Amino acid sequence: MARYAQVQGSVALITLTNPPVNALSAAVRLGITEAVTRALRDPKVKSVVICGENGVFCGGADIREFAKPMTGPPLVPMISAIEEGDKPVVAAIEGVAFGGGLELALGCHYRIAHSKARVGLPEVTLGLLPAAGGTQRLPRLIGLAPALELITTGRHVTAQEALKLGIVDKVTDQSAQDLAIQFAQEVIGQPLLPRKLSTQLTPCPPDVDTILDEAMARVKQRARGAMAPVACVQAVRAAVNLPYQAGMQKEQELMAFLFRSSQARALQYCFFAQRAVGKWSLSSGAHSGNSKPRPVTKAAVIGLGTMGRGITVALVKAGLSVVAVETNKKQLEMGKQMVSAMLKHDAQKMNAVPRLDLLHYTTDLSELKNTDLIIEAVFEDMALKKEVFKKLSSVCKPDAVLCTNTSGLDVDELASVTKRPELVVGMHFFAPAHVMKLLEVVRGSRSSPEVMATAMHLGKRLGKVSVVVGNCSGFVGNRMLRPYLDQANFLLEEGATPELVDGALEEFGFPMGVFKVSDLSGLDVGWRIRKEAGLTGPNVDPKDPLRRRQGRRYSPLPDLVCEQGRLGQKSGRGWYLYDKPGGRVATPDPDIHKLLEDYRVRHGIRPRQIGSQEVLERCLFALINEGFRVLEDGMAMGPEGIDMIYVFGYGWPRHRGGPMFYAAMVGLPRVLERLEYYQQVHPDVPHLQPSSLLRRLVVNGSPPLDKWRDFLQRPHSQL
Numbered sequence: 256m257a258r259y260a261q262v263q264g265s266v267a268l269i270t271l272t273n274p275p276v277n278a279l280s281a282a283v284r285l286g287i288t289e290a291v292t293r294a295l296r297d298p299k300v301k302s303v304v305i306c307g308e309n310g311v312f313c314g315g316a317d318i319r320e321f322a323k324p325m326t327g328p329p330l331v332p333m334i335s336a337i338e339e340g341d342k343p344v345v346a347a348i349e350g351v352a353f354g355g356g357l358e359l360a361l362g363c364h365y366r367i368a369h370s371k372a373r374v375g376l377p378e379v380t381l382g383l384l385p386a387a388g389g390t391q392r393l394p395r396l397i398g399l400a401p402a403l404e405l406i407t408t409g410r411h412v413t414a415q416e417a418l419k420l421g422i423v424d425k426v427t428d429q430s431a432q433d434l435a436i437q438f439a440q441e442v443i444g445q446p447l448l449p450r451k452l453s454t455q456l457t458p459c460p461p462d463v464d465t466i467l468d469e470a471m472a473r474v475k476q477r478a479r480g481a482m483a484p485v486a487c488v489q490a491v492r493a494a495v496n497l498p499y500q501a502g503m504q505k506e507q508e509l510m511a512f513l514f515r516s517s518q519a520r521a522l523q524y525c526f527f528a529q530r531a532v533g534k535w536s537l538s539s540g541a542h543s544g545n546s547k548p549r550p551v552t553k554a555a556v557i558g559l560g561t562m563g564r565g566i567t568v569a570l571v572k573a574g575l576s577v578v579a580v581e582t583n584k585k586q587l588e589m590g591k592q593m594v595s596a597m598l599k600h601d602a603q604k605m606n607a608v609p610r611l612d613l614l615h616y617t618t619d620l621s622e623l624k625n626t627d628l629i630i631e632a633v634f635e636d637m638a639l640k641k642e643v644f645k646k647l648s649s650v651c652k653p654d655a656v657l658c659t660n661t662s663g664l665d666v667d668e669l670a671s672v673t674k675r676p677e678l679v680v681g682m683h684f685f686a687p688a689h690v691m692k693l694l695e696v697v698r699g700s701r702s703s704p705e706v707m708a709t710a711m712h713l714g715k716r717l718g719k720v721s722v723v724v725g726n727c728s729g730f731v732g733n734r735m736l737r738p739y740l741d742q743a744n745f746l747l748e749e750g751a752t753p754e755l756v757d758g759a760l761e762e763f764g765f766p767m768g769v770f771k772v773s774d775l776s777g778l779d780v781g782w783r784i785r786k787e788a789g790l791t792g793p794n795v796d797p798k799d800p801l802r803r804r805q806g807r808r809y810s811p812l813p814d815l816v817c818e819q820g821r822l823g824q825k826s827g828r829g830w831y832l833y834d835k836p837g838g839r840v841a842t843p844d845p846d847i848h849k850l851l852e853d854y855r856v857r858h859g860i861r862p863r864q865i866g867s868q869e870v871l872e873r874c875l876f877a878l879i880n881e882g883f884r885v886l887e888d889g890m891a892m893g894p895e896g897i898d899m900i901y902v903f904g905y906g907w908p909r910h911r912g913g914p915m916f917y918a919a920m921v922g923l924p925r926v927l928e929r930l931e932y933y934q935q936v937h938p939d940v941p942h943l944q945p946s947s948l949l950r951r952l953v954v955n956g957s958p959p960l961d962k963w964r965d966f967l968q969r970p971h972s973q974l
């Protein structure tokens with residue numbers, strides 16, 4: 256797992272060999288330890304180079320080993336032995352040096368990087384801290400403020416920035432390994448002590464306490480309850496206040512606490528789940544490994560509303576040539592201006608030139624003859640979308656892929672109006688589409704494996720986390736959102752306020768509570784959908800009482816709020832009050848409190864005290880319950896997909912792993928018991944009726960999440 260060779264006469268070359276990323280598994284650590292001992296002992300060896308095989312230095316500790324009992328030599332003494340040795344050791348960094356990989360390089364006396372390499376300490380994103388000396392050596396090398404920033408964010412740094420910061424000593428466009436070998440010979444005999452970071456003091460600016468206090472305040476504000484960033488600041492503080500060994504002791508103590516935490520487990524689960532969802536499979540046997548995507552060089556977007564504009568920007572940024580179609584001339588002009596502004600803004604941030612040349616705007620659908628893939632993003636109306644798909648079917652070349660950005664309409668119904676249903680697929684982007692990482696790729700019953708591969712591959716090119724989902728109303732994300740929203744509204748009826756509900760959800764870790772999000776999205780969106788569904792407005796069944804629809808409990812509160820012209824941020828009032836239309840700072844609104852009080856009086860509801868625990872249980876467990884139904888219905892590949900949809904599309908706190916992971920952490924018997932309790936109290940809310948899958952899992956001893964698939968009733972997959 257580490258190859259040893261002697262090159263150029265006196266240089267020991269140690270190569271990490273653990274594909275694909277040379278993670279520091281037990282075997283690799285053993286290999287390095289043995290190779291370093293050999294090099295330091297061999298009198299013919301005067302200097303050492305450490306590099307990684309296949310153009311990757313090292314992706315850090317082997318994350319898969321974290322769940323198992325520790326074996327092999329630990330990292331800290333291994334790195335100390337390198338630093339303490341009396342022969343210069345040079346790290347040759349190609350590809351990446353992340354986490355333990357960078358810590359290994361910091362234990363070396365010199366670092367040479369390839370110009371395309373990236374370095375960083377991403378441990379915080381795994382719920383950990385750099386506990387192989389990273390929190391102690393990096394501040395000593397580059398100073399307090401930059402070290403704090405890198406360690407608390409886990410940000411990856413390019414070789415050029417690493418050179419500027421002083422993390423690496425040289426950057427080369429040629430082979431980093433060759434330059435390191437040459438360099439290792441040049442530095443033989445030079446004093447090593449100044450290169451041993453553990454012997455140095457952390458450079459301390461006069462305002463050191465202010466820097467640390469501000470960093471702590473910043474991470475606490477951003478962390479939304481995540482513990483690792485806070486521990487990172489504490490560890491770096493030790494690099495300033497304590498001698499190296501005591502600082503290392505502190506680093507170990509903090510790490511031991513984090514390592515055992517449920518947050519670390521959740522974040523590490525997310526790391527693997529994010530990668531797992533890219534490996535999709537269908538019930539037909541087709542999967543990502545055997546289905547080839549079609550080439551897409553020219554794409555089109557139909558409709559330049561908010562979604563269409565964002566999708567256009569995302570496609571252009573990925574280097575695709577795009578035809579943007581908007582039949583309304585005024586809208587086209589407005590869309591054009593906004594897309595250009597967004598592209599220019601993004602390019603400016605990255606010091607690049609905006610690729611406006613990739614764009615062509617038109618009002619004429621017949622200009623789509625040569626496009627490979629078309630994404631329809633018109634108004635969310637089935638009749639309108641069908642009309643567009645009919646036209647696309649006759650205008651586009653026969654093998655062009657037709658995608659819809661619907662957020663929940665039936666993909667099969669749309670496909671049925673085309674002559675190529677096998678080439679129709681849902682690509683459900685989330686607003687703003689050029690920013691949000693999530694993409695639901697919706698498989699219609701006739702979508703071909705090739706078309707799924709094409710949409711998934713395009714998602715990857717756009718930098719999205721793409722998740723294959725089944726074609727059911729609302730797909731996965733929005734389908735699970737309904738019970739969550741319902742519960743939030745019911746809680747208002749029963750005595751809560753928007754700020755009480757949002758406060759509990761934000762305390763849990765959501766960036767915004769449900770009512771703030773609704774205000775941001777615009778309350779009229781849901782209002783229109785409810786009108787179309789006959790839940791409010793003229794199409795309501797006259798036999799339905801005000802607080803019941805289609806046989807189940809219904810809260811008309813959101814409709815009443817809309818009827819008052821309170822449409823959210825855009826109108827300056829919604830569930831909250833804003834300083835102006837379009838304002839973003841939400842303050843509790845006495846008028847809403849009055850509206851709620853009057854409503855309760857009108858309906859004879861005695862308000863009661865509602866606590867955070869009830870808010871969380873009712874909103875989150877109802878959502879989770881629907882997640883189990885999604886699995887039971889075969890609309891998702893597994894719980895990992897659901898979790899990634901919620902983490903990347905709905906602000907679910909990553910350190911809680913996603914709703915299904917959270918359910919497993921809380922304990923499935925507990926989730927079941929609370930759902931049963933609430934269902935008894937609210938028998939007219941079917942969403943609280945525990946799903947049969949949840950019951951079956953509990954009866955079978957609550958198996959771990961990766962075994963849930965075994966408890967689905969077959970045939971299960973609709974994918």
Ligand SMILES: CCCCCC/C=C/CC(=O)SCCNC(=O)CCNC(=O)[C@H](O)C(C)(C)COP(=O)(O)OP(=O)(O)OC[C@H]1O[C@@H](n2cnc3c(N)ncnc32)[C@H](O)[C@@H]1OP(=O)(O)O
Nearest residue numbers: 275276278314315316317318319353354355377378514530
């Ligand atoms: C008290 C206890 C003390 C314990 C001390 C513990 C010290 C911890 C310090 C650490 O080092 S924690 C790990 C820090 N490193 C990272 O977070 C890096 C994670 N990896 C990445 O960012 C990326 O994978 C990459 C290295 C940039 C490569 O990206 P790329 O897009 O090229 O490929 P991927 O699809 O992401 O990965 C390929 C393959 O490799 C698996 N993998 C990647 N990194 C690791 C790792 N560090 N450990 C184990 N496995 C890793 C990844 O899961 C993929 O596998 P798959 O089977 O194909 O899904």
